[in-house]
Amino acid sequence: MSFKIEMINEKSFEIVEDQTILQASLEAGIPHYHACGGKARCSTCRVVVQEGAENLSSPNKAELKLREQKKFPDNVRLACQTKVISSNVKIQRIIKDEADLDLYVYGKSSENIQTVGDEKSMALFFLDIRDFTPFIEKHLPFDVIHIVRRLNILFNEVITLHKGKIIEYAGDGIYAVFGFDEPIREAVNNAYEAGKQILSSLNKLNDNYITKYFDYKIEAGIGLHAGRVIAGKTRVKENNNYTVMGFPVNVAARLESSTKELNNNFIVSEYVYAMLAEQKSVTEQKQINLKGVSEPFVVRLMGKPFAN
């Protein structure tokens, strides 16, 4: 019996029962890397399964061993060990040239590449420190950096506690994501709780420290949305190299900037609101315009008006 299999961006080809994907791919003329000759030792033949994972043979002992060593994500398989048991399989080669070999297999950075780009549902969280420029203008550089460090430590502690991760630090804001291992509803609620905790901890930090020693009150605005995004590692060598991209990310950033025009420090999308365990009965609903989207976008005002 034979099945059809697609090597994305290259070609579709036939694979017969008992043939490995590597054998069929080479027969089809694809220059598929296989440095160890198909013995499950090099990992250069690895592929990302984009569709039809259930139509593949289960990983054998040799593949499981290498997978454990290299910490592959679940959607990566060794073409030299994997067979096809039904049609509708779509895969993608990872190693296509020498630079890929260096990046994923032999290079110093290869141990950092545990993910190759997943599409997943995540909660997207943008926080901006409001009116930070007047604080910078009025204070010594040491004080500014000191306060930014205090704030970043606070944000990081709360976000990590709620199973999120900060993807980007700007001087006056952060971008964090939630939902690495949890279902989206749980991730959304974690992100929402993290937002509430950050805002209340910020009030305490103002009262006990910033207002006391610097005669200033720091306020923050938060935007929270969720959706299907592309997540993966893009840079190498640095630790903080996880990137999450997609239209929902732009929406979340736009929600954060709408905190100013709506005068409310915590704005969530209607999509997020529908998943919240705590649905405030008196929450105000508003519509905002998103760049490039003709329909108004419905949001909920979950926070408080700004003091200044």
Ligand code: FES
């Ligand atoms: S060819 Fe070396 S692991 Fe598959």
